[in-house]
Amino acid sequence: MKKLIIPGLLVIVLLAGCSNLILKPADFSWPIESVLKPDKNGNVQEKRYSLVFDTKELFLAETGDSLGYQNKELRIIRNPEGYYFMVANNFKNVYVFYPSEGALSLTNKIEISDSVGIKNPAFNQRPPYIELNYDNNKKVNLTKDGIKEEEK
C-alpha cells in the first residue's frame, strides 16, 4: 500500500502542474475595430483574425427583432485580456463576450444610453481601455466590467 502512495502522489502533482500551465503575459488586443456586415444567415466573418460567429441572437437581444441583423454593421474590437466588445448603430448597450468552447459567451452588457440608441458608435483601442465614441462627440472608456469613470 505504501508503495502505491509515492507514485500516486507524483502523478497527481504532474497532472496538477499541467492543468495550471499558464503562458503570460498574453495580449489579445486588436489594434483597430472591425466593422462587419452580417450575411443573409446572420453570420459575420473577420478574415484577419479568422473569426466567424452568428450574430442573430445578439441583434435579437438588443432590438427584439429576429431579423434585426439585416442591413446592419456590427463593430467589434478585442481588448488585451481577450474580451470582445460589440456594438452597432442604435444599440443602447455594448456587449462583452469571452470565447468559450465553440461559442462566444456574454460576460457583461454595458448600458450606454437608457432611452435612445446611440449614433455612429466606434471603438478605439486605448489600453487598458476600449474607448467608445458615439453621438459624434461623446466618448467613454470601457473595461469588461463596465464604464470606467473618469478620475476627478
Place this chain on the structure above:
Amino acid sequence: MKTIKFLFSLLIVLLVYSNFAQAQQDYKTVQNFKARYQRIETDIKSADSLAQLIQLESTINQFESDYSANKSLFDKSLYPDDFNTSFEKLRKELAVRKTDFTQITALSTQVTNLNLQIGDLNKNNSLLLIQIRDLTEQSKVDKNKISQLEKTIYALRSSLRKRDELVMDMIDSLMPADLRNKGTLTNQEKQNIFSESQKKNILENIRRAIQENIRFLQVTSLKPDDIKTIKEKQQAFEKTWQSFGPKLIKIYSARHKNVSDAQKIDSAFTAWDTAITMEAWDSINNDFSNLGINLNKFTSGTEFTDVLTKYIRDEIKNAEIKVDSSKKDYEAFVDSAWFGNIKPIWVPYLIDNNMLSEAQKDTIETNIAKWKEVVNPGGSYLLYIAIALFILIFVVVVVIVKRKPKKKPVFEDEESETSEPSEES
C-alpha cells in the same frame, strides 16, 4: 464688424473640428489612409507623363507626412504591411512607372528621328523613281544612259531598304513583341498604342512603303536574285503587319477612326505580292524584248507556255517563207534567249516558286526541238553521225591499247643501255 463675425464663425468651426478630431475613430483614420493610398496608386498607374509622376512624388511625401503622427496605429493595422513598407511599396510603384516613361521618352525621341529620316527617304525615293522613269526612256535611245540607270536603280533600292527597315523599327517601337503576343491589351495600353500610332503616322508610312515598293517593281526590270530578296522583304514586312495589324485595326475600330485605312493595308500587301509575281513575268518578257523578240504579255506559267509555244509554232509555219531570217530568229530565241538567259536564270526561279511546272518547261523545249528540225533539217542526222564516229574512234583506241604487248619492268640504267644502240641503228 463683419470681420469679427467671420473670425467668430471660424473659431466655432475650429472648435467643432478639434472636438471631432479628438473623437476621431481609428477605424476611420485607417480607412481614410487606405482610400488615399489607393487613389495615389491609381494616379501612378494612369499617369500620362513623367511630369505627373514627379508631381505624385511630392504628393506621396505629403501623404506620409500627414499620417506619420499615427504611425504606430498604421504599423498595427495595415497588416501584413506596416507604415514604412506601405510607402516603400508606393515609391517602388512610382519608380517602376517612371522607368516606363523614361523609356517611352527615349523611344519617342527615337521615333521623331525615325519620322524625320523616313520623310527624307520618302522624298529621295520619289526623286529616284522619277529619274529611273526618265533614264529608262533615255537609255532606249542612248546606251550610255544604261550605267547611269543602273546606278540610280541601285541607289533607289538601298534607299527603299533603309526606309523599310525604319518603318519596321517604328512598328517595333509602337508595339513591342511582348505586347504583340499578349492576348488582351488593357485600355491604357490600347490608348497608348492608338495615340502613338497617330503621332507616328504609322498607317501612312506602311501604305507608302508598300506603294513605293510596288512602283519600284513597276519601273525596273530585275533578275531572280533581286526578286527573291524583295520577296523575302515583303514576307518579313507582311509577317510583322499580321502580328500587330489585327490588334491595331481593333483599336481603330473601337474609336471609329481610320478603320478603312487600316484595312486597306491588308490589300496593299496582296497587291505587293502580286506585283512581285508580275515583276518576274515582266522581266522575262523584257529579256526577250531586249533580244528583239516581241512576245504577248504573260502573267502565269500557263500563259508563258502558251505564248512561247504559239511563237515557236508561228516561226515553224513561217520558216519556209522567211528562209534567210528564220535561222537568225531561231538563234536569237533559242540560243540567246532560251538557253542563254531564260532557262539558266529564270526557269529555276519559276519552278522553285511554283510559277512554272517541269511539264510546261518540257512542252516549250519539245517545240524548240521541232523548230530546230525545221531550221536545220540535217542537223540531228549529222549529230548522230558525229556521235557514232566518236564512239568508233573511242573503241579503236581502246582496242589498240589493249593489243599492245606488255613491257617488262626494267631499271632505268638497263633501259638507257638498251635504248642507246637502237637509236644508233
